[in-house]
Amino acid sequence: MSTKILAVNGGKRTVPEGMIKNWPPVDETDRELVMKSLMGGSHAFGPNCEAFQKEYAKWNGSKYTIFTNSGTAALHMGIYACGVGAGDHVLVPAYSWSSSATCILHHNAIPIFVDIDFATINIDTDKIEAAITPRTKAIVVVHLHGLSANMEKVLAVAKKHKLKVIEDACQGHGAEFRGRKTGNWGDCGAFSFNQNKCLCTGEGGMFVTNNEEMYKDALKLWSFGETSTPSEKRDYHAYALGWMYRGSDLVAAFGRAQLAKIDKYIDMQNENAAVLNKRLKGVKGLILPYEPERGMHNWYNYTSRIDMKAIGWDGDPQKMRNAVMKALNAEGVPVGVWQSFALPDMTVFKAKNAYGHGCPWSCNGAGDGVEYKIENYPMSIKHVDTHFGMTTPLRAPNRLDVAEKVADAFIKVFENIKEIVPE
Numbered sequence: 274m275s276t277k278i279l280a281v282n283g284g285k286r287t288v289p290e291g292m293i294k295n296w297p298p299v300d301e302t303d304r305e306l307v308m309k310s311l312m313g314g315s316h317a318f319g320p321n322c323e324a325f326q327k328e329y330a331k332w333n334g335s336k337y338t339i340f341t342n343s344g345t346a347a348l349h350m351g352i353y354a355c356g357v358g359a360g361d362h363v364l365v366p367a368y369s370w371s372s373s374a375t376c377i378l379h380h381n382a383i384p385i386f387v388d389i390d391f392a393t394i395n396i397d398t399d400k401i402e403a404a405i406t407p408r409t410k411a412i413v414v415v416h417l418h419g420l421s422a423n424m425e426k427v428l429a430v431a432k433k434h435k436l437k438v439i440e441d442a443c444q445g446h447g448a449e450f451r452g453r454k455t456g457n458w459g460d461c462g463a464f465s466f467n468q469n470k471c472l473c474t475g476e477g478g479m480f481v482t483n484n485e486e487m488y489k490d491a492l493k494l495w496s497f498g499e500t501s502t503p504s505e506k507r508d509y510h511a512y513a514l515g516w517m518y519r520g521s522d523l524v525a526a527f528g529r530a531q532l533a534k535i536d537k538y539i540d541m542q543n544e545n546a547a548v549l550n551k552r553l554k555g556v557k558g559l560i561l562p563y564e565p566e567r568g569m570h571n572w573y574n575y576t577s578r579i580d581m582k583a584i585g586w587d588g589d590p591q592k593m594r595n596a597v598m599k600a601l602n603a604e605g606v607p608v609g610v611w612q613s614f615a616l617p618d619m620t621v622f623k624a625k626n627a628y629g630h631g632c633p634w635s636c637n638g639a640g641d642g643v644e645y646k647i648e649n650y651p652m653s654i655k656h657v658d659t660h661f662g663m664t665t666p667l668r669a670p671n672r673l674d675v676a677e678k679v680a681d682a683f684i685k686v687f688e689n690i691k692e693i694v695p696e
Contacts, residue, residue: 280603287682288605296668297473303530310526318503319522325529335481337488344443344465344478346518348376351461353494354487355411355437357382360639362408366396367650369415373441374616381633386617388650393563398426411437416445416455419573424450424458444573446471447539456481474528538669542572545667545676552680556687558584576662590658592695598661604682608663615653617645
């Protein structure tokens with residue numbers, strides 16, 4: 274293998290063109306439900322939306338569910354349902370998608386970042402308590418890339434300090450901790466059904482909770498601040514500040530069809546990831562994704578890091594990472610950088626000016642003492658500099674033959690890493 278010329282240098286690519294198929298697979302069950310919705314005449318919040326909520330509640334083990342137009346909307350609903358208000362502080366991992374923190378700004382509250390644990394890429398549970406301020410009201414805990422965070426440790430701190438817990442399970446469909454699915458550990462949870470997610474509706478999301486009062490509060494925010502939902506008799510009177518976060522019937526129909534297949538899909542992802550983990554174990558310079566006991570991970574994203582010291586690189590780590598990705602892409606492996614910034618390094622937080630006039634940080638001293646210095650989050654920086662990931666090769670309809678070819682490509686690139694010249 275080591276004698277083969279890298280494709281980026283003119284050699285033959287490892288993964289044949291067209292071998293890796295797109296996600297998600299669409300079959301007759303998807304077409305049937307979507308076309309039935311299309312011809313049914315209810316294109317706003319219709320019967321498929323209500324059915325999807327019930328079916329998702331049963332599948333996830335959640336008592337209450339609300340179908341939304343995005344995972345971001347579901348997160349904002351969680352912030353409101355947990356009683357977070359203007360000037361309150363909410364803890365959130367320093368590395369995640371921007372929505373994990375901007376949902377806090379949506380209700381004029383202030384994110385307080387906690388560094389990640391490098392191995393799991395999830396919030397470092399040993400650093401949560403030190404980040405708590407007198408204004409802290411809640412924790413947004415993210416199950417990043419489909420790996421459940423250690424919810425027992427999170428809840429122990431939350432209980433001690435009387436904090437609410439919002440699970441950002443936007444990538445965590447079907448992932449478990451101690452045999453219980455994500456979204457059911459905290460006070461409430463949020464899922465995304467974006468194109469890339471393990472359950473795809475194109476765009477969409479689900480708010481989940483086992484608390485009736487939180488469910489009722491989330492409904493207000495979800496539908497114009499009203500107390501009655503579209504499926505009930507409405508007086509169209511706003512009783513609180515509200516948004517329009519509802520999903521639509523066509524989208525829900527697609528979601529219902531995909532939900533019926535999700536368990537099979539997650540099993541495939543676990544099997545495909547197992548091939549990669551076995552084949553790539555021990556490859557010099559490659560840090561594989563943290564592999565917990567089976568069930569905790571849905572393998573939403575196969576996220577690897579490069580050990581720069583092991584490959585003898587002491588230059589800019591991002592330049593080498595980018596060069597390795599280019600080499601893998603040339604071999605036919607669709608790797609990329611999922612999130613290239615740690616959240617405290619994003620302009621909206623560094624500038625402390627979400628709504629103008631410095632709000633919410635400048636309001637009533639709520640932001641006094643809050644600093645967003647990127648150097649305070651060394652593990653997030655290390656991850657940003659060295660990581661790359663992929664989703665499609667692990668997803669249906671791709672199977673073990675694809676995983677084997679992808680593993681071949683990884684091995685070829687890392688065995689010839691001295692031939693890679695960063696730009």
